[in-house]
Amino acid sequence: MTENSVELRAAREEDLPVLEQCTQSPESTGPFQWFGWQDPAKWRRRFAENGLLGEDGGQLMVVSGETALGFVSWRRVVVMPHSSYWNIGIQLLPQARGRGVGTRAQELLVRYLFAHTPAVRIEADTDLENAAEQRALEKAGFTREGVLRSVVFRDGRWRDGVVYGVLRDEIDAGPVAVLPTSGRDSAPTPSPEAPRTPNLTPVPPTPPTQLP
Numbered sequence: 001m002t003e004n005s006v007e008l009r010a011a012r013e014e015d016l017p018v019l020e021q022c023t024q025s026p027e028s029t030g031p032f033q034w035f036g037w038q039d040p041a042k043w044r045r046r047f048a049e050n051g052l053l054g055e056d057g058g059q060l061m062v063v064s065g066e067t068a069l070g071f072v073s074w075r076r077v078v079v080m081p082h083s084s085y086w087n088i089g090i091q092l093l094p095q096a097r098g099r100g101v102g103t104r105a106q107e108l109l110v111r112y113l114f115a116h117t118p119a120v121r122i123e124a125d126t127d128l129e130n131a132a133e134q135r136a137l138e139k140a141g142f143t144r145e146g147v148l149r150s151v152v153f154r155d156g157r158w159r160d161g162v163v164y165g166v167l168r169d170e171i172d173a174g175p176v177a178v179l180p181t182s183g184r185d186s187a188p189t190p191s192p193e194a195p196r197t198p199n200l201t202p203v204p205p206t207p208p209t210q211l212p
Helices: 013-024 042-050 101-116 131-139
Strands: 006-009 057-064 067-080 083-092 121-127 143-154 157-167
Touching: 006 101, 013 042, 013 057, 013 067, 013 083, 057 083, 057 101, 067 101, 083 101, 101 121, 101 131, 121 131, 121 143, 131 143, 131 157
Parallel strands: 083 121
Antiparallel strands: 006 057, 057 067, 067 083, 121 157, 143 157
16 A cells, blocks of 8 residues: 555445444544544444535545545535635544555545535644644645644543644645546546546535534
8 A cells, every 4th residue: 555546435335334443443543533432323324314425524435445444524614604614534544544644635635625616725623742643734735724722622631733724726636537436447547647636536516605
């Protein structure tokens, strides 16, 4: 597995155990994403409802070939009646961390959202102590914008977070090819002019306006 082999695709029913493992096991979530036991059936209900793709957010699987490595997510943050932006998150299985997968997956998600929605801002936040995710966001093109004091309750106390943002005109999104949900065989080949173009499954555009 290399950084360039990382792709995003829509979730399949067989991915549900991976999603559950990513969020229901303290060993798999890691120290910065463990917030206690949650409803173990929530992924199956959400998948049955809309395939984890909705107008105000969703999840895509992070994969290398046919191996699921985790998922990325996004949700709409409404500021005013006609103003909103996306907040994104990521959760990887332990074996996928420390290899550049997180950087690449978040870069692909940013390009995807700018290509398929009219949003002009994408935001991400993480624990002040999560240096690895902060490096990944900066490599993916995000700018550190500030510290949010006592914003998340985790492991018995309130903790500070760091907020990052990226704007549409700061990213060269390029064309987006499609990786079908059912497999790779019919996926179009990216043009020579954009060799690093992400292979993604689109969701319907939404009007302008963290991990589960």
